[in-house]
Amino acid sequence: MRHVLQAVSAVALTSLSLSIAAQTPAASPAPAAAAIQVPLEKLPYSPVLNVNNLDRSVNPCTDFYQFSCGGWMKNNPIPADQSSWSVYGKLGYDNQQFLWGILRDAAAMKDRNPNQQKIGDYFAACVDETAVDKRGDAPIQPVLTRIAGYKSREALLRDLPAFAADVDGSFFFNAGSTQDPEDSDKVIAEQSAGGLGLPDRDYYLKTDAKSVEIRQKYVAYIAQLLSMSGEPAAQAKADAEAVLKLETALATASLSRVDMRDPYKTFHKLTLADLQKQVPAVDWTEFFKRSGAPTFTTMNIQQPALNAALQTVLTTTSLPALQAYERFHALTNAAPAMSKPWQDAQFAFNSHYLRGTPTMAPRWRRCTAQVDRFLGEALGQEFVRRTFSADTKAKTLLMTKGIEDQMKLEIEQLDWMSPATKAEALKKLSTIRNKVGYPDTWRDYSALKIDRTDYFGDLHRANDFASRREFGKIGKPMDRNEWGMTPPTVNAYFDPQNNDINFPAGVLQPPLYDPKEDEAVNYGNTGSTIGHELTHGFDDEGRQFDAKGNLRDWWTKDDAKGFEDRINCVRDQFATYTVVDDIHINSKLTSGEDVADLGGTLIAYLAWRDATKLQRLAPVEGFTPDQRFFIGFAQWACENKRPEEQRVRAATDPHSPGEARINGIVTNLPQFATAFNCPKTAPMVKANVCKVW
Known part of the structure; x- marks a missing residue:
């Protein structure tokens, strides 16, 4: 059974789409927390800017990624059941452990609505290892x-x-x-x-x-x-x-x-x-x-x-x-x-050998991920009801509006783009839809039968339901309100054909976003992600779609050349970075994400400065507001990866490694050098910066 979902472009890697953190979704806890194998009743809190994640032995002008993330990398070794570990991964784990509690309750409830029955019974059937092993193959x-x-x-x-x-x-x-x-x-x-x-x-x-x-x-x-x-x-x-x-x-x-x-x-x-x-x-x-x-x-x-x-x-x-x-x-x-010998055989090759993961994830985690995959909007309703506030949605939309306004100013001021192409670009920008939190209309799962005594059958029926739903769309009008990610997902994406940016509720949480934090770190972290997704509409792939999402060349020949010249500056720079061993970044594969990182961070910075221009901003925790913006930007990307995983990513991932996504970007932003008083000869300063948007 197979189906093709609409292509999306995003800021982190998942099996469905491109995305910002480029890490495996729904990771397990770090070894120090491994004993906490119980569902969460409440999601834990972590600040958007955490000074404990810093490595103060490193000069930020020498290696900003190590300065911002060195403490995090030291204190967060990769768990045994993971091929990589990151800030996004830890938040994904917390979300998943919270979902585990929702599913445990749904499985035990007597008085349930149809969605609660489906997610609860699917989970109950999946975690019943005795029944699964008894059936064998x-x-x-x-x-x-x-x-x-x-x-x-x-x-x-x-x-x-x-x-x-x-x-x-x-x-x-x-x-x-x-x-x-x-x-x-x-x-x-x-x-x-x-x-x-x-x-x-x-x-x-x-x-x-x-x-x-x-x-x-x-x-x-x-x-x-x-x-x-x-x-x-x-x-x-x-x-x-x-x-x-x-x-x-x-x-x-x-x-x-x-x-x-x-x-x-x-x-x-x-x-x-x-x-x-x-x-x-x-x-x-x-x-x-x-x-x-x-x-x-x-x-x-x-x-x-x-x-x-x-x-x-x-x-x-x-x-x-x-x-x-x-x-x-x-x-x-x-x-x-199927039974344990089959699970072990597949894990040994696909996860242990190819990606270096020592041990298999606990079954509760695998089953929670499956419910999110196949019944994500049924589970997502329960997640949103418990975690996502109207205030968070309103403030996210307000931040997005400010970043879009700044993008408009940047396009209008470009000296390399003709008026004709600018007009098309501004038209496209003005029609981008911002989807935040969860769908306006929830998916209907009534046709999907779930039996808590038949896990293998549930899995097959869920696959069949998803596949037939996709094939059934052929010949119908496009539903532009549909989402390509579930509400609990720690990720975000831009859809070039729908011309919309999508931020699930799962990604709008600490330590990535907190409406009670100061604007500097929120704009540095989530603001740069919003800018990233917005810039995807104008990267090497997204720029080829017009305001309606149709594949159409709306660029003059000279403007297209001007764009390619500028994007080649980014490609040339990122091609010099090593991923692992002697493998370098394939910058022709990653250039869309690299350009989105560069443009998105600059636009977020300018939007933050504009949003706070009437405020008297003071240092916090020893860092100036500008420094806090850039540290907030860097700390979303803190990560550790196994060498085997790095090799797979080098071949398949359109995102650069975290270190390159931070150091490679700030070296192109003079605002960073000013914020940290970097000398012109510092490694984090370039004489000739790359600038696309």
Whole structure:
């Protein structure tokens, strides 16, 4: 089962979207707090600017990130069940521990509304380890029997439309619905790349020693799951090699992550008949029908060139290899919901080996994350009711308005942009919608059946509900009020086609935002995040969409060149930073986020100065207001990452590491050097700064 959600651009990394902190969501407590394994009745408080997080042995003009975060990094080692740890991660953990209490209560309540029943019973079924272990791999056996029953390649392909719709996992390709790039008021069908088991296509193509080792370990993992399902060891090894060969063929023909940032390279508005001609091995009409899509003609085919490889794979790969591929992907997808040996096997490769995580997260945390994923707006209603005030929403919107006003002034004063392009940019800016806290209309889950005695079935039905909901949007008007993140999420994002910025309630909490704190740190932290999301509308990707969210070139040729010249300054700078070992930042991948960091921080600073221009601001805790702004900006990014995680991020994450996101930005802001009285020769000062917006 697969579906494509609308693309969003954000300030932190999640499995769904791009985002500000670029950390794994919903992290566990640091070792010192590991014993506190009980739900929270109240969310803990932490100041937006915490002087205990500083490393005062470091001169801020030498290494501002270490100065701002050195104490935090020392006092917050990565928990054993995490590949990384950050300020965002700790807040995510606190939110999740609070959600745990909500779910525990919902599971035990006698008098419940329908949403409380669903979230409570899903959680109760998920945490019942005894029942899960007792079932073993029984839930996946019907799928394995189905795969084994194919007598020919043709039989497998005839069943593929139904199989892909019925079975959870990604097989050969992805498909679903998407907002029409040419007409953002409409939703159309989409077919795209999919079916790979490694994090990125480059894992299959790179020839360095580490990449070769990863592929060897991957083959061993495939063979392990196939052996656990009953295959003889020798056959499992041969089948695993065949699976790698099949996936390598798909990866070789796929676009890189950098190319995927160019919306013109992924937009090919064609028809269902065109797709049928490109991949005649699949009955596409039947596939979309089985997946819950209404009848349609027009669609987007993300990568037509890849479909030639897909057709070759489906028509020339042997039946045993195709069966092995389907078995493995069904097994690896189902493993976390089966008995402990299956969970352990998947964790050992995906989390321990690839990302360096020593131990698996506690089951309550994994189950809480699942409820948030599949029933996020039902759970979110309970979270918002207990945590999110009208005052927080009002003050966030007021801050956003001030930052937008400052962005308007910046655009009007640009000396490199023509009046014609400025007019389009200002039109786009004036139509950006600000969505704060939670949706105006909550999602309806009434069609989703949850049974507290059938966890595996609940997981499948939740996947099916989400998938069919996406396919069902095809041909309908775009719902611009929909959110791409749940209310408890510690994250934020900009949606280029909806032309809106979205701040869930979960991210508008201490230590990221506190309406009772002084404005300097709030603007430095959350204000810079608001500016970041706003700037995404005008980064290398977002700038290609107009005020309506349509893919349209509204730039003059000279203005486009002026933009590229300025963004290349940022790319050249960030390409010099090392991620881990000898791996440098892929600045062509991260430039959108880097530009958003740079523009967003500057705009937030100017908006803060304007908002407080009539006030007499005094130092607090030994720091001037300007210094507090910049420390507030830096301390959201405090983090620790395992080397394995850093390698994965370097290949897949469009965000730079935290150190680069702070030091790389302040070196381009003369206001920072002034605030800390930095000499011109200091490492945090550049003679020729990069400035885009």
